[in-house]
Amino acid sequence: MSGHKITRVSWKQVAAFRLSGHHLSERARPAELASVVADMGGAQAQVLQPAQISTSARVRGTTIRDVDSAIWKDRSLVRAWGMRGTMFLLPSKEFAVFARGRTAYAYGWALTRIKSRQKLDKLLDNMLSVLNEPRTRAELAEELSKSYGYRLKSKAGGGWGDTRPVPWVEVGGVSLQVRHLLRAAGVRNVICCGPNQAAESTFVRADRWIKNWKDIPSAEAERLLLLKYLRAFGPATVSDFALWAGWYVQKHC
Secondary structure, eight states, rough: OTTTTOOOOOOHHHHHHHHTTTTSSOOOOOOGGHHHHHHHHHOSSSHHHHHHHHHTTTTOOOOHHHHHHHHHTSSSSEEEEEEOOOEEEEGGGGGGHHHHSSOHHHHHHHHHHHHHHHHHHHHHHHHHHHTSOOOOHHHHHHHHHHHHEEOOOOOOOOBBBBBBBEEEEEEEEEEHHHHHHHHHHHHSSSSEEEEEEEEEEEEEEEHSSTOOOOOOHHHHHHHHHOOOOOOOOSOOHHHHHHHHHHHHHHHOO
């Protein structure tokens, strides 16, 4: 640590820093809704309603309806897979930071099943061509079968205790759930959520959904993601950040 000055802070100062950074000590103006979500490091939205509530609580005069409008009408916010492969509400302008900064585990997981990078990449490319517009998982599977000849299966395993049959796609003699393939595709070409169809989620390419989409390299995204984390949750250790981001420390350090 030679040459570096160490600044010591109290836990009271840490709490004040975090409360301020999360706009909990003073609520932000309505026009700052998207920037507030960025300052929070995203709002966890595996279930959308808690993210709507936590966001509106930080912005003066903002209701859940206003947050909905930002997601589905203005598209200044986007719901998508972020840190740890979990659904987050994220700022559209900075979505690439959160999407590219997260781990590529989902792609590696799919590759260990299919065992052919060529076959996996071809499948993901075909998926992305279908996702030029919002599609449900079932619609995506049906179009893959119709346009590209993939064989489909229907088996239980919807997640969250859901035992209803869900679509699986067969490639290289292996069947994978569409929801897992969507995560893998999202590592290569960023994917976000479109509007629900009844109770079904839809998914779409970010470059087709977000106005003025701007992608960035993964290395730059990782650096910016670390800075966002420290501004929202610092001070923190490397392990703290790795747990939040879903990284393997040994791989990134």
